Amino acid sequence: MRRLIGVARRLTRAGLARLDRAFNGLYTARFNPIYHSGALVVVSLVVLLVSGLYLLLFYRIGAPYASVEGLADQAWAGRWIRSLHRYVSDLAIVAALVHALRMFAQGRSWGPRALAWVSGLALLFVLYVCGWTGYVMVWDAQAHVLAAEGARLFDVLPIFSEPIGRAFVGDQPVPAAFFFLNLFAHVALPVGVALILWIHVSRLARTYLLPPRPLLWMTVGLFTAVAVLWPVGMDAPADLRRLPGVVSLDIAYGFWVPWARTVHPAWVWAAFLVVAGLTLAVPLLQRPRPEKRPPPSVVEERFCTGCEQCYHDCPYEAIRMVPRTDGREGWVARVEPTKCVSCGICAGSCAPMGVGPPERTGRDQLAGVRDFLDRERPGPEDVVVVGCTQGAAVGPRFAGAPVLPVSCAGSLHTSVLEYLVRAGVGGVLVASCPSRDCWNREGVIWLHARVNDGREAELRSRVDRRRVRLAHAAEGEADRLAAEVRSYRAEVLLMGGGEGEERIEIDTLCEVPVVSIGEVTK
Amino acid sequence: MNTARVIGGSALAVLLTGALSWTSRVPVTFTEPDQALLRLSWRLTDAVLESCRPPSEEELAKLPVHMRDPRGCTGRGASFVLRVLVDGTEVALDTVRAPGARADRPLTVLRDLPLAPGSYDVDVAFTAILPEGARLSPGVPPEVVWSGPVRLRGRDVALVGLAPSGRALELRRPGTAP
Ligand code: HEM
Ligand code: SF4
Ligand code: SF4
Numbered sequence: 001m002r003r004l005i006g007v008a009r010r011l012t013r014a015g016l017a018r019l020d021r022a023f024n025g026l027y028t029a030r031f032n033p034i035y036h037s038g039a040l041v042v043v044s045l046v047v048l049l050v051s052g053l054y055l056l057l058f059y060r061i062g063a064p065y066a067s068v069e070g071l072a073d074q075a076w077a078g079r080w081i082r083s084l085h086r087y088v089s090d091l092a093i094v095a096a097l098v099h100a101l102r103m104f105a106q107g108r109s110w111g112p113r114a115l116a117w118v119s120g121l122a123l124l125f126v127l128y129v130c131g132w133t134g135y136v137m138v139w140d141a142q143a144h145v146l147a148a149e150g151a152r153l154f155d156v157l158p159i160f161s162e163p164i165g166r167a168f169v170g171d172q173p174v175p176a177a178f179f180f181l182n183l184f185a186h187v188a189l190p191v192g193v194a195l196i197l198w199i200h201v202s203r204l205a206r207t208y209l210l211p212p213r214p215l216l217w218m219t220v221g222l223f224t225a226v227a228v229l230w231p232v233g234m235d236a237p238a239d240l241r242r243l244p245g246v247v248s249l250d251i252a253y254g255f256w257v258p259w260a261r262t263v264h265p266a267w268v269w270a271a272f273l274v275v276a277g278l279t280l281a282v283p284l285l286q287r288p289r290p291e292k293r294p295p296p297s298v299v300e301e302r303f304c305t306g307c308e309q310c311y312h313d314c315p316y317e318a319i320r321m322v323p324r325t326d327g328r329e330g331w332v333a334r335v336e337p338t339k340c341v342s343c344g345i346c347a348g349s350c351a352p353m354g355v356g357p358p359e360r361t362g363r364d365q366l367a368g369v370r371d372f373l374d375r376e377r378p379g380p381e382d383v384v385v386v387g388c389t390q391g392a393a394v395g396p397r398f399a400g401a402p403v404l405p406v407s408c409a410g411s412l413h414t415s416v417l418e419y420l421v422r423a424g425v426g427g428v429l430v431a432s433c434p435s436r437d438c439w440n441r442e443g444v445i446w447l448h449a450r451v452n453d454g455r456e457a458e459l460r461s462r463v464d465r466r467r468v469r470l471a472h473a474a475e476g477e478a479d480r481l482a483a484e485v486r487s488y489r490a491e492v493l494l495m496g497g498g499e500g501e502e503r504i505e506i507d508t509l510c511e512v513p514v515v516s517i518g519e520v521t522k
Numbered sequence: 523m524n525t526a527r528v529i530g531g532s533a534l535a536v537l538l539t540g541a542l543s544w545t546s547r548v549p550v551t552f553t554e555p556d557q558a559l560l561r562l563s564w565r566l567t568d569a570v571l572e573s574c575r576p577p578s579e580e581e582l583a584k585l586p587v588h589m590r591d592p593r594g595c596t597g598r599g600a601s602f603v604l605r606v607l608v609d610g611t612e613v614a615l616d617t618v619r620a621p622g623a624r625a626d627r628p629l630t631v632l633r634d635l636p637l638a639p640g641s642y643d644v645d646v647a648f649t650a651i652l653p654e655g656a657r658l659s660p661g662v663p664p665e666v667v668w669s670g671p672v673r674l675r676g677r678d679v680a681l682v683g684l685a686p687s688g689r690a691l692e693l694r695r696p697g698t699a700p
Contacts, residue, residue: 091542
């Protein structure tokens with residue numbers, strides 16, 4: 001099973017790499033909607049909430065079909081708001097699936113991320129049920145199919161002593177209580193969605209809930225335009241005394257119904273249980289074996305000055321500041337292993353190189369770069385590509401540009417860049433994933449801040465900035481990265497070779513805050 | 523941003539939004555005009571089988587005062603046999619048991635029998651299984667039946683249900699409102 005999941009992951013990753021490349025080409029990596037799929041679900045939820053509140057004003061449980069028909073007849077608002085509500089409910093499902101596939105492809109499901117994974121599945125399920133109840137509210141031909149099929153499924157379970165399907169055989173009008181319950185579920189479930197979303201992102205620092213404004217407004221605008229220009233009409237009302245003929249089905253919600261109607265409900269439950277079981281088991285199936293599992297970060301207390309930078313930078317809120325117990329004044333960082341995903345970003349935060357996953361701290365990186373220089377011996381006109389192992393730099397070789405791999409560009413300690421430049425290489429090109437594609441959420445943001453904006457552990461001012469270049473390339477964009485490397489190499493040739501120093505001293509000082517956050521959060 | 527990219531990006535965005543909106547109303551044929559249904563749906567309450575064996579004096583004496591019933595009757599939900607003939611051919615023969623852990627919930631029947639459109643002679647019988655010495659609770663008929671012609675057009679559902687009297691089955695004509 002692990003192997004199967006591994007193959008599925010590789011296929012998904014390859015497929016997404018192609019899609020990313022195409023979308024980056026059209027929309028740039030900043031506005032690539034696939035990178036923002038999780039945030040687009042949040043946008044959808046907000047639009048659904050606002051448009052849903054309007055629709056609720058007109059819905060009547062005593063006359064469900066007629067009241068929705070009345071909405072569809074309102075030329076000025078009801079018709080397009082109803083259409084927008086419907087179209088965006090599909091966007092929510094599709095965007096959530098893309099977001100989930102992305103997390104799956106990147107293996108972001110196990111360990112401390114398992115909570116986000118499992119709650120994500122719960123979100124998707126509740127979202128789905130909410131949409132289902134929404135379609136039943138209309139009480140048209142599709143509602144008839146969905147309600148009858150739902151009843152058929154539940155009637156094989158030993159839950160109800162009487163088949164609920166009898167409510168939909170047409171010998172009695174469907175009771176208003178049913179529409180009341182359905183409406184109640186449709187309105188109450190979003191509260192559940194909000195709660196689960198809160199759990200979903202509870203382990204993340206600085207949750208990124210909304211996409212960039214242009215993408216947000218483009219999405220809302222486009223869906224509104226389609227809703228205005230191509231509103232949904234009304235299907236025939238539900239007629240329980242006739243078999244449903246041709247029905248306008250929402251594929252996102254009803255994709256399985258045509259199949260389900262042809263088989264015994266036990267098969268449908270079996271399929272549901274298999275899909276639910278498999279997706280719920282992904283955190284276990286994707287988790288590497290213990291010997292291969294990246295270990296959590298550790299703090300080397302004798303180096304830690306209590307500067308709090310790692311505490312601020314950790315994207316998973318896995319670091320706390322605690323009072324020192326080694327006889328020195330102040331605070332020291334402490335990693336909570338159960339929250340740490342081993343992204344290594346803290347290793348790049350710490351000027352004194354006192355924190356990071358074992359063998360990936362700043363000190364280890366410096367030792368690695370010395371080995372790298374001994375091994376590769378790049379010349380003064382060569383460019384060294386420091387590449388994130390998840391991105392485009394992994395695998396390909398670039399002429400005259402040896403690759404130094406790092407587990408995440410955000411875990412890169414700037415002293416590595418300094419060391420390379422001062423060792424006399426022509427230039428260092430750091431190839432990261434596009435910012436929103438970072439597997440560790442904030443690696444690229446912190447990398448930029450450290451190199452360009454003086455964020456600890458910053459690239460020291462004595463380093464010639466012309467000899468350091470930051471580039472982004474998604475996994476499928478190796479050719480674009482190669483072009484960047486070539487063009488940078490040409491620039492390096494123009495500016496002349498690098499000058500090496502004999503003895504390179506890296507300073508490990510950092511600023512300790514006057515008022516510690518540890519103090520504030522004590 | 524070059525023009526080709528803007529045009530390509532806008533076109534794809536419009537296309538994707540349009541496609542997604544289309545998926546919210548894809549015409550799907552659920553049943554063909556050459557399909558129809560005979561549906562049986564009813565609910566029988568209080569169909570309890572009573573077996574009575576008057577207890578001896580000693581047996582009675584052992585029971586608490588409030589439980590002393592000289593008739594010695596016990597009740598459990600009755601089981602019925604459902605039999606359906608279409609043009610003389612048996613299309614359903616089932617035993618329907620009272621649901622619930624103590625078999626004390628109302629008996630319900632919900633059965634869909636697909637038929638092609640056309641005219642049929644249908645016989646439906648719902649007959650209690652009465653073990654020796656047992657009798658049905660008063661007021662519950664030991665058998666409810668319906669026989670008659672059924673004409674089905676494409677996608678019609680002919681519904682056989684319990685008549686308001688509760689003592690016979692009846693046909694609600696296809697397409698007629700309750
Ligand atoms: C259905 C509604 C969903 C919404 C609104 C949603 C939204 C989000 C948001 C806003 C984030 C934070 C992104 C960031 O700040 O970097 C996130 C993270 C995450 N989501 Fe979802 N999500 C949904 C469904 C799912 C599903 C179905 C899955 C997978 C089964 C999933 C898996 C994850 C994981 C694993 C993370 C954490 C990423 C990390 O640890 O780096 N989500 N989600
Ligand atoms: S970043 Fe600052 S607080 Fe964190 S381990 Fe390093 S010195 Fe300590
Ligand atoms: S490796 Fe460091 S930054 Fe990453 S989750 Fe662990 S403690 Fe946080």
